[in-house]
Amino acid sequence: MDYFEDVKSIELEAESEAEAINIGQEKLGLLPEEIKCEVVGEGSRGILSLVGSAKKKYRLSVKDPDHYRARKLLLKVLEYMGLPAQVESERVSEGIYLHIRSKYQGLLIGKRGQTLDALHFVLNRLFSGNGEDHTPIIVDVANYRRRRERSLSRLAQNVAKKVKMTKIPQILEPM
Known part of the structure; x- marks a missing residue:
């Protein structure tokens, strides 16, 4: 197909x-x-x-055919999922950034971003299906990825400060 x-x-x-x-x-x-x-x-x-x-x-x-195809592909996947949404896209240094706007944001993000990660994985696999090098696609809902990245960065900085002060190693939970 x-x-x-x-x-x-x-x-x-x-x-x-x-x-x-x-x-x-x-x-x-x-x-x-x-x-x-x-x-x-x-x-x-x-x-x-x-x-x-x-x-x-x-x-x-x-x-930009890749940009166009990535956006259309994500809209098609969301349609198959039965989740009406709007997709905005932009070309960024890391690849093609696709931002989903939907009233089903929580469902699209999932627990700790698992659904969003799965959607991201599937989209990249479908997009690179022809085996050629392809532009990476970044999928985001309600700026979740950006917020999560900032949150993890703050956590890492706080833990680093604590380790530096106490000289006791800290173990972080899987992220």
């Missing part, structure tokens, strides 16, 4: 790049900043080449 739909690409004629992007936004279902627009040729000039301005032929496609 192919989990990815083909990355969309269309060709159209328009008088300007802005007009092409507006038309493409509707047809592709993407935001303007997600659209890559390139001129591929001169289009028709209007009636008998006398009236109307010259149109150009544009090819519109997704700017």
Whole structure:
């Protein structure tokens, strides 16, 4: 089963790049900043080449196919889970960051983030299924990962201070 739909690409004629992007936004279902627009040729000039301005032929496609596919894949997985949600995505230095907004946040996070970790694992496995190197995907719900990271950092600092003061080794529970 192919989990990815083909990355969309269309060709159209328009008088300007802005007009092409507006038309493409509707047809592709993407935001303007997600659209890559390139001129591929001169289009028709209007009636008998006398009236109307010259149109150009544009090819519109997704700017970042991995970004697009990761977001669509997560939406599909959430749909299979029966959990309606919105997914916002951004490219970060670590990879593609997908942030889920849903009224089922607690269910998506799970106990100590176990459900979120499982979702993260499944998504990365599906995304890298073709065996090629892929961009890592980070899945988060309600900024849980960022909050948890800060919490663990504070815990580690506090334990380090305690060890330094008491000179007694401390054992942390599994995280």
